[in-house]
Amino acid sequence: MILKLLKVTGIGLAAILLLFLIVIMVFSYRNLHWWEKDMRKIEKLGVREKQVTLPGGQVINYGELEGDGPALLLLHGQMAAWEEYAGVIPELGKNWHIYAVDLYGHGESSHEAELYYLDVNGEDLIWFIQNVIGRETVISGHSNGALLAAYVAAYGGDLVKGVVLEDPPVFSTQGENWENSFAYLDTYQPLHEYLSSEQTECWPAYYLRHCYWGQLFMKNAMPGIASYAQKYSEKHPGKEVKIFFLPESITRIFHYVTQYDLLYGEHFYDLTWNHGVAQEQILSDIEVPCIYLHAKEGISDTGVYLCAASEEQAKRAAALIGGNCRLVETATSDHAIHDVHKEQYLEVINSFIREG
Numbered sequence: 001m002i003l004k005l006l007k008v009t010g011i012g013l014a015a016i017l018l019l020f021l022i023v024i025m026v027f028s029y030r031n032l033h034w035w036e037k038d039m040r041k042i043e044k045l046g047v048r049e050k051q052v053t054l055p056g057g058q059v060i061n062y063g064e065l066e067g068d069g070p071a072l073l074l075l076h077g078q079m080a081a082w083e084e085y086a087g088v089i090p091e092l093g094k095n096w097h098i099y100a101v102d103l104y105g106h107g108e109s110s111h112e113a114e115l116y117y118l119d120v121n122g123e124d125l126i127w128f129i130q131n132v133i134g135r136e137t138v139i140s141g142h143s144n145g146a147l148l149a150a151y152v153a154a155y156g157g158d159l160v161k162g163v164v165l166e167d168p169p170v171f172s173t174q175g176e177n178w179e180n181s182f183a184y185l186d187t188y189q190p191l192h193e194y195l196s197s198e199q200t201e202c203w204p205a206y207y208l209r210h211c212y213w214g215q216l217f218m219k220n221a222m223p224g225i226a227s228y229a230q231k232y233s234e235k236h237p238g239k240e241v242k243i244f245f246l247p248e249s250i251t252r253i254f255h256y257v258t259q260y261d262l263l264y265g266e267h268f269y270d271l272t273w274n275h276g277v278a279q280e281q282i283l284s285d286i287e288v289p290c291i292y293l294h295a296k297e298g299i300s301d302t303g304v305y306l307c308a309a310s311e312e313q314a315k316r317a318a319a320l321i322g323g324n325c326r327l328v329e330t331a332t333s334d335h336a337i338h339d340v341h342k343e344q345y346l347e348v349i350n351s352f353i354r355e356g
Contacts, residue, residue, distance in 0.1 A: 034248040035255065038086035045093055049082075051108070052132050058115060060128055061108035062101040065093045070161075070353065071133045073152075074100035075125070077143030077336075078187075078265065081107035081256045084142075088338050091346050095353055099133060101125070103145060105264030107256065116264045117275035122151035129159050138352050140164035142338060143308060144173065144268070147279065154285035162289045162352045166337050166345070169308040170283070170317040174274045182306045186212035188269040195262060203262065204241040204254045205230035216300070283320040289355075290325040291348050292318050298333035307333045 047065045054060065063082045072092060076084045082100035085092075092098055102109035104121050115121060125148060129137050136159055141149030146168030153163035172181050179185075190210040194203060201209075208214060209226035218225075229241050241254045267273035294314040298306035309317070311329075318327040328348060334340035 031246060031248055031251050032242050032244055034252065035086065039083065042086050042089045045090060047089065054124055054127060058110040058124065060101055060124065062099055065089060065098040067093055067097040069096045071135055071137040072096040072098050073129065073137050073139045074098065075103065075141035075145035075148050077145050079256055079260050081259060085338065088342060088346060092349060095350055105261040107259050111261045113263050116267050116273065118147060118151055118273055119275050119277050122148050125152050126156045129156060135159065136161045138162040140166060140349060142166040143169060143335065150282050150286060153288055153290065154282050160288055164291050164293060164348055166293045167295045167308045167335055170279055171313050172309065173268060174279055175271050177305065180304055182212060182304055185304060188265055191262060191265045192269040195266060201230045202233040202241065203257060205233065280320055283317050286321045287324065290321050292325055292327045293337050293348060294327060294329045295335055295337060296330055296333045308335055
């Protein structure tokens with residue numbers, strides 16, 4: 001009887017162990033391959049990566065999905081690339097002809113420091129609309145891409161018919177409470193200190209050792225994780241740092257870093273990206289229909305803003321745009337609205353077709 005009981009117990013423990021291993025394997029696989037399913041989908045749909053050279057010699061790289069609907073221009077955020085939109089392109093492609101670009105300093109567009117300014121990149125995106133798209137266009141930008149979208153909407157002329165501002169860091173990125181924001185403490189201050197250092201380790205390792213969220217929630221574990229990232233980088237030089245035991249929400253931070261110029265981020269640290277162009281003026285000059293998608297305000301116990309813009313800043317920005325702006329807030333402070341709140345994002349984009 002005892003032997004039988006021990007045997008059953010052993011089988012049960014083995015089953016539990018096997019199930020645990022399967023869960024770990026699935027978790028790890030998703031962490032390392034989270035983007036592949038979406039990329040296969042858009043490739044099957046016929047998305048093509050293209051490049052155009054501007055009169056000044058600078059290159060804009062972009063993905064295009066041809067369609068019968070109106071033109072939609074997608075502008076990604078910091079440390080991303082046009083493929084960042086792969087998760088929503090299949091649905092958007094049902095109603096839109098899509099152009100998703102790499103901003104300067106990102107992906108395969110030009111990496112030249114003199115291009116890393118709001119107005120410089122903005123004017124070239126206006127050229128892109130006029131000379132590549134060549135017809136009426138709605139623009140959707142995320143994060144600093146939303147600030148670029150605002151610029152293009154304000155000064156892009158008659159071809160721009162509407163704009164979606166997906167959680168732009170309004171006012172903070174020109175100095176308002178900047179040093180008390182999550183973006184500054186988590187990314188731009190460490191990035192500046194990294195560029196000013198001897199750079200004895202890769203950026204992902206340095207970031208993990210100094211990032212704000214790591215110091216808040218996993219302070220004791222971060223040195224070991226950073227060392228793992230450094231060893232991975234040394235073993236796979238020039239490749240994306242992949243950390244199988246961290247969730248996708250963290251590992252995706254490094255997915256496009258190998259194609260990102262860190263000097264682009266330096267312009268945000270020292271507030272030169274705005275290039276003397278006031279965001280208040282840009283917002284006031286937008287006359288086309290606008291939807292401001294704002295991620296819910298979040299503030300830490302120490303008073304640090306865990307959001308791109310506070311509720312007050314978002315309302316102030318919408319007021320500057322005026323009666324042609326609709327402010328929509330999400331239920332959480334997750335910055336990547338097009339990923340976390342996909343249905344809400346799609347609804348906002350497609351409203352431009354329904355409402356003409």
